[in-house]
Amino acid sequence: MHGVDFEAMFFEPEPLEEVAEDCLIVLDTNVLYGLVIYRGTFSIDLTRELTALAAQRRLLLPARVIQEFGWGLPSVLREALRSISDAEANLKHSPSDAVRRLKNLRSLDESRYDRLVDLRGRYDQLSNDIKRELQEIRKMVIGLFAKPWGLEELKPLFTGAHWHDFSPEEEVGFIAEAESRYRQRIPPGYGDRAKADGGLGDYVIWKSILKIGETQRRDLVFVTDERKEDWFELDEKKHPVCPRRYLVEEYYRESGGHTIHIIDPRTFIDRLLPVLAPKASAAPPEQKHAFVEAIESSSASEDSASAPPKPLREEDLFVEGTTYETGGYHGWEIIKAWEGSGAFATDWFEMRDVWYINCMSHSGHGADPGIAVTQDEDGRLTKVTTDAVRQLRNGEIDVFPPGRFRLDIHPKDPCHQWKVSIALFLGH
DSSP states (O other), X not given: OOOOOHHHHTOOOOOHHHHTTTOEEEEOHHHHHHHHHOOSHHHHHHHHHHHHHHHTTOEEEEHHHHHHHHHHHHHHHHHHHHHHHHHHXXXXXXXXXXXXXXXXXXXXXXXXXXXXXXXXXXXXXXXXXXXXXXXXXXXXXXXXXXXXXXXXHHHHHHHHHEEOOXXXXXXXXXXXXXXXXXXXXXXXXXXXXXXXXXXXXXXXXXXXXXXXXXXXXXXXXXXXOOOSTTTEEEOTTSOEEEEOHHHHHHHHHHTTSOOEEEEOHHHIIIIIHHXXXXXXXXXXXXXXXXXXXXXXXXXXXXXXXXXXXXXXXXXXXXXXXXXXXXXXXXXXXXXXXXXXXXXXXXXOEEESSOEEEEEEETTEETOOOOEEEEEEETTXXXXXXXXXXXOOBTTBOOOBOSEEEEEEEOOXXXXXXXXXXXXXXXEO
């Protein structure tokens, strides 16, 4: 049995403000997303000042942080598209029907009813204006899939701060080590065991931080939007209070007696930025608040995207929620799937962007189960295609336009099983 490390046990970290002048800074992946998602003058100034810190080797980005940034950025953009869709859905409910139902009460107060009619018209006009703006924002976000703004400005930051510490073979060797720690609930990483990488990403980043401490022998501040118990002690409402003591002591031992602070982006901006990046720190409070909100909104989607994308399996094309790339495009999501045998008609469904159909019959993927696509254009029904679904051909996808549709499935042999799904286009 190992003895008690009393030095580490009773070590008292230096206050954040006292280490700020000379500490090393490590940023987590979720913080970097804020530099892309929020593009105010604050973000631009902050990127420049962080790049200067990287040139001084005070700001370091572990290789795993940069890798996860690339892997997760499409998911962050898809989350932005979902937010736009939610906003559009909230605008669908016009007061027009309510006003029409009150028409028989017009005689009670004609002037007030006329006022309602006027307000309804103004509401509808404003709603249409908002929808147009949302569509423009949607186009802008979709464009970011191909060319995210800010990446050119981030290149000097990434290359200057890059900390390449472990080979791929070494990272593979961490798997058993991480699993052993997770079984004993030793932080960090076990809070992410349900993720695609089994929580390995957090552990590799922590190993990088320990390696930095071992080689640099300096105090360090790790900025992250993590909020789980494998990084922080939590209060009764599950809010982070302070870093897990185990992490503080482990860094103390590896760094030869130095302090680590693990802080959220808001603390970083309020307490460290005046020392590290005075120009960005002087930005209006609303810009700094918007930057933090951008980081927080990206964290949920980043949680599901911190591992390399897995190969797409054929059966995944018939699972709702699957996202994938194919046919020279990327950013497709399966939003509805059906399976069965014999004739079948789907309910009507709305598609806000271009889309296409996957199908499988007894003959395999792409085999025609007999599908007709009907479009409802303000009550006028139109057959979009009368033969089989348009299929992936020569690397290109024939897609259907946005609108309201229904599928009618008529297999040649009613005994044959079939699967059908519809995929919505999310990006270029």
